[in-house]
Amino acid sequence: MKKRAYSDGCAAAHALDLIGDRWAIPVMREMLLGARRFSDIRTALPGLSANVLTQRLEELEAASIVQRRKLPPPASVQVYELTQWGLESEGLIKALGRWASRSPHKEPGPMSPVSVILSMRTMFSADRAGDMRATIGLHFGPETYRAEIAGGAITVDRGEIDDVDALFSGDQNALIASLYGGVPLGDVSDRLTATGNPDLIDHFMHLFPLPPAAPDLHKAQ
Amino acid sequence: MKKRAYSDGCAAAHALDLIGDRWAIPVMREMLLGARRFSDIRTALPGLSANVLTQRLEELEAASIVQRRKLPPPASVQVYELTQWGLESEGLIKALGRWASRSPHKEPGPMSPVSVILSMRTMFSADRAGDMRATIGLHFGPETYRAEIAGGAITVDRGEIDDVDALFSGDQNALIASLYGGVPLGDVSDRLTATGNPDLIDHFMHLFPLPPAAPDLHKAQ
């Protein structure tokens, strides 16, 4: 009755026993910024079918990585959220992203709002920020996020977007195309509007440098 | 003809496309300390069958994570090694191990010599080391490793074990039982011999503290 497991004392192998199953890490990623509903996760991960999501959530709950909680009335809906220890996987997920950002075969693709926020936390450059101090609002679909940049550090979380120095509103994929793909904001203005001080916006757009791609040594693809 | 992939622009998801397949990460782990032969990897990972190893090595090579190289005559054997970028996955694999070391369900198990060395790199405590300065030899089966502790840092690599301050020789699993399991070295003296200054050995054995286990919130297992 036991599922397939690496029988290895190595802690990294144990990590794979816990979260090595397909979709487990993307599902955790979607909860890193706070509790989500079943259908929120499905929307963010279009390739994931309902039965697999059910199974992953059960396994993550059994491993004490995820908790299910019922919101108090009148909402009364069930949500899933990471436990304290589950939240500590953020460093691990950022390490995955930081390493893979150097892949010679990486191609752009659609990203969920949560991935976009996490990519900012991962790729933020203290050097590029210098002594910048700003509050940036991000508005993607029904969700709003708030970034605070100060002292060479960034925090980005779900939050209110009134009283921000600049605001991005629209499709998160357009922001990504501009942040990491070098597309000028003007070229995606039909999908994303940026309001606020233009110099501040320009500075912000350069805070997230990508590392150089690793050489592709296997020429014959 | 394309294999199953997350179609997600998130870099962490791309990492899973590259190294998310079963056994990929343990295979990489075995190469983190230098080139290995096909059969070295099989010995270190007893649950991995030959056909799956062949497939993983091909995929990792196609992704520019692994290179195959032919040792010059008279050895003339083929070895597999990580590329520069592949080596950079060490931080990621250590992050996996560090996070999973807090799992409430973690159980001890046999570890390969390479895992043991990597666990030392991962769990080393600069605080515990203080101003300790020592060279420790480790001798597991046919392989020797050398740890240098100085300035609150540790390096551990394959290396010679002449001229060390202390030497452990025998079964790496006995060392693990003592390092992390609290078993006195005296209780495993039939499997592992430790030679050198007893105070130094005792200090060494306390350099690798485990973090506290996370609470098990899902009582009904």
Next chain:
DNA sequence: CTGTATCCGTGTTGATACTG
């Protein structure tokens, strides 16, 4: 001895349809 290729039983995954 060192790998590689093929076959096969089994379990996991994923798409669709369906139910409370």
Next chain:
DNA sequence: CAGTATCAACACGGATACAG
């Protein structure tokens, strides 16, 4: 909205046979 049921396709692991 939040899952469950069903079923087909695939990946895994074991055994075996084969090539250098």
